[in-house]
Amino acid sequence: MPLGERQGDKSESRYCGVETDFNDDMPHVLAFNLSSGGFDFVIAPLMDPAYRPSLVQKGSAGSGVLPFAGSDLVMSPSQWSSHVVGKISSWIDLDSEDETIRMDSETTLKQEIAWASHLSLQACLLPAPKGTSCGNYARCVNQILQGLSNMQLWLRIPLVKPDDDSADGKNDTLVDSWETWNSFRLLCEHHSLLSVALDILGTLPSANSLGRWFGESVRAAIINTEAFLTNARGYPCLSKRHQRLVTGFFNHSIQIIISGKSVHPQANVAADASQNHSDEGLQRHALRPYLDYVGYLYQKMDPLPEQERFELGYRDFLQSPLQPLMDNLEAQTYETFEKDAMKYIQYQRAVSKALLDRVPDEEAFTKTTVLMVVGAGRGPLVRASLQAAEETGRKLKVFAVEKNPNAVVTLHALVKLEGWEDSVTIVSSDMRHWNAPEKADILVSELLGSFGDNELSPECLDGAQRFLKEDGISIPSSYTSFLQPVTASKLHNDIKAHKDLVHFETAYVVKIHNVARLAPTQPVFTFTHPKLSDKESNQRYKKLQFVIPNDTGSAMVHGFAGYFDATLYKDVHLGIEPSTATPNMFSWFAIFFPLRTPICLSPGSNLDVHFWRCCGPTKVWYEWSVTSPTSSPIHNTNGRSYWVGL
């Protein structure tokens, strides 16, 4: 039974599992753990742990029946697939020095996976690699993965990382388990059916190091009963850090699995007593108090805000950026953007401040400010500007310039409906080619993409600047793009699925969620309007150096998350850069620049990144590359894969 209901959130993390011992009687295992225990699924060994292929005498029995738990008939197919995750024999060790163990391990692994496949299980749990070297284990799993179409393989990885304090070069035996996982998945080439099941222990590594896992494909977190503390009433509970981690798991669709023996016998006794629990001699499940506690953590989470619920479907979903110059936006797109109240509030504040600066109170009734909205769309910035005029008591003459003839239709209707005919002139033209009848005091535009300049705001405003007065104001007056390196295995896999170069050299608009942000953002390109000199180019080159915090450990960079921050006017800004993001604004998701080959960073090493904004006669594009710790190819040379048309 699910841990609880969270409005709109249908993620897997509502389900909680339990790890069981080998038992021939699978129906009983299910009945006991699900019906009586309240768990949603079991992680159950499929094969007798005493089995070793090399000990089976050839031709002796002749029956050839493998010691699996029951036959496929003991339960219905849907019971098998919904409620059982196959636990692969934990004794297997494919990297053993002993060749017999290695051979037995390979045979057993293949037999068990074949059986699990036959049962249509959703997943199998692979035991953690025994040592630091897992090359042969990975080779065998990789061979198996090629033949699977749906079943996931969850590689068990203990959540451990040696402290920095103890890492004085001597501590070679302790290993950062993330590195084991990283090596394994690189050997298996980021296979999409290969995931992680984290073993949660009593102590946790640093927050930075934990953060890495949220960029990985983690399906389950196995919490051992030993990791629980005991509260005043003898019940199991978790440390504050563990609680935060578990909440993080819930938010990232990671299922919890309880493992081990009860170490809180008091809790069950108390519960039995209070519930007078003796009906039908049914033994109360010893791990029930742990499940109850996990359910309590689930239920005490804050509900998802409405906007978050609305955007759940967009999480980690790659979209091509708009080409607003080449394509005309659709009504639906305008509709969505216009709902973003916060954005227009900020524009209104900016216009108000500009009007007050430009027109002193004593001239308020005599001086008319000429304001041009370039890229007026269906009119929201016209409205915000007129409201600013009303709010400040300034006289305003508005030109609404829009190149999309379809939007102009709506604009005319709006002006008529609102009775703005006297103050608003609609111009159906591309701002780059319009011959304005007079010059503007204020130029208002909203041509920003997720990465600021990526929808060619600089090029458009270059064209519009012709009809801005020498001392005129541009709103926005400047914007800056920002970048940070991220681990994002889901995005990497989705791009890889296209099996071509083009998709690895394209920037995507995406609501990034399952990512690890490896370093604070850094500014990239800044554009200021109006330009001081005509000759100032819109080409840009920036070299960035990111320093990954030492306590993160090694980390994988799948690409870069990009954002922008715009100064509309003076202290009024608008943006999505995480540390300064405008709250409650939803017009922009982040942008993602992928790396063709993910780059692994050693602890504390630097990441040198180069970004170029290149301009040609018909298009603008970005190129990017990494030069430290190692050099990547330059991505998107000459805009061969991705560009924005002028």
Next chain:
Amino acid sequence: MPLGERQGDKSESRYCGVETDFNDDMPHVLAFNLSSGGFDFVIAPLMDPAYRPSLVQKGSAGSGVLPFAGSDLVMSPSQWSSHVVGKISSWIDLDSEDETIRMDSETTLKQEIAWASHLSLQACLLPAPKGTSCGNYARCVNQILQGLSNMQLWLRIPLVKPDDDSADGKNDTLVDSWETWNSFRLLCEHHSLLSVALDILGTLPSANSLGRWFGESVRAAIINTEAFLTNARGYPCLSKRHQRLVTGFFNHSIQIIISGKSVHPQANVAADASQNHSDEGLQRHALRPYLDYVGYLYQKMDPLPEQERFELGYRDFLQSPLQPLMDNLEAQTYETFEKDAMKYIQYQRAVSKALLDRVPDEEAFTKTTVLMVVGAGRGPLVRASLQAAEETGRKLKVFAVEKNPNAVVTLHALVKLEGWEDSVTIVSSDMRHWNAPEKADILVSELLGSFGDNELSPECLDGAQRFLKEDGISIPSSYTSFLQPVTASKLHNDIKAHKDLVHFETAYVVKIHNVARLAPTQPVFTFTHPKLSDKESNQRYKKLQFVIPNDTGSAMVHGFAGYFDATLYKDVHLGIEPSTATPNMFSWFAIFFPLRTPICLSPGSNLDVHFWRCCGPTKVWYEWSVTSPTSSPIHNTNGRSYWVGL
């Protein structure tokens, strides 16, 4: 005029160039340096070094003529393309902190390359990167490379590497110039038109570090006059180490270019005096003595052995390994192999020793040894065996088993021709399925591939072992494969040109030449015959750890060169492993296992490599991967790209 003639060797290194200053009068430059100086080509600046785009006043002159040396008409197209390498302005610095310099550099570089392209020059020399960071330079060159179809770009790189002694962590200013090159070419993604021109200075780095360059695409070595020593008679000469290096250049088709001012005036005076050189007031070329010395080094090289000359065309040419089980060899292939006298001498020695061991002198006339040649082809091993019998005075009964019906035709003719009818029985059958009429004392086979077991000798001999006596002898009695990591940019580029995964997961037979061998070979798989147990599998797994010598510096691994060594019988061996290779044998080139993504090794770091030999019901294949310093994908999973059919 070429440095000399070396029989059969038509490589580029016969030509010697000279670096010149900027001169408007290109015909004079050519006349002086080629006709008078004796050089084959010039490296000449194309543009006035004083030119800076930002200093040209816009619209001032209006002529828009760029300050190039002459027009294209001053020389014939073939003069331009055969005798001039364009030298790009050496002041350009695309990674300058100063944006004006950066912009001027980019403009100039693009103008000069466009001009060189217009002239159909074969190559341009790009100035060395100014600092350690060359990201923007590489980005611009990479953009240019996309538009070139033939013209090569030679990046000038000084041949320097800090000593290990001084590399105590403090010496951050000194840089290993190979790393600059490596970063640059990685950014340009190993573009095939991007090469190196090495600047040779007075001191040379360690031999291991120099060796790396022979795996790179080096087109030219520019020797500054300052790098020369002075001999007793005042003439320029080179140190022994420099001489060896220059000979290495000659052997790797690397052209020498003389650069700088004469620092041996005495040599010219002496020459003028001795040759009474005053005809027509023609000034003797000041650099002639350096050219003469380089010519002397060229001419004193040992001539290429006949076999080497024959194999010149095979250098670094990738071939697919034979599939002798699935395909029948052609007559021409037999012809080639049968010419390899050394191989049959070794077999004859092995059979002789085995006969002597098996039949004591006193039984020589009574005991007949049954010898079976499995895979007899057109008979060379039959002949070697009969000669061994004759040599040792032992009686021999030979069965010649051959599956290729075409070879059997020749075999019959041979037996008739030689009058071997009494001693040789020809069997037209696959050894794996033949029902032998009696058992053999000695089983002779030559089923070895470049990597030993890669033509499935183990599987074939498994089948043949049925008709070998319990105490019978197999010749070969064992064989072992060997591997070593190599830098091989040419092979990498040839594989990359196919633009698919399959070619990066295939092993190739190749006469490796332009490679850097980064570490001594290590043994991989060993097979021994006859097998002790039927159950012994032919699957193998080996983990290797290569240690790159510290003084090599950083190095790039493009893949692994593979070899074999076979013990025919006791101390008689046969093989191509470089340190123990059988001399004068040419039946086998090396094998090359590529890496999909080349791996860069830091100085002194380890390279952990895994190789698997996997066996299925219808095929045998290898998988391979690297796990340190970073993990590669596992190559050729399930033999998806490359396999040998059973």
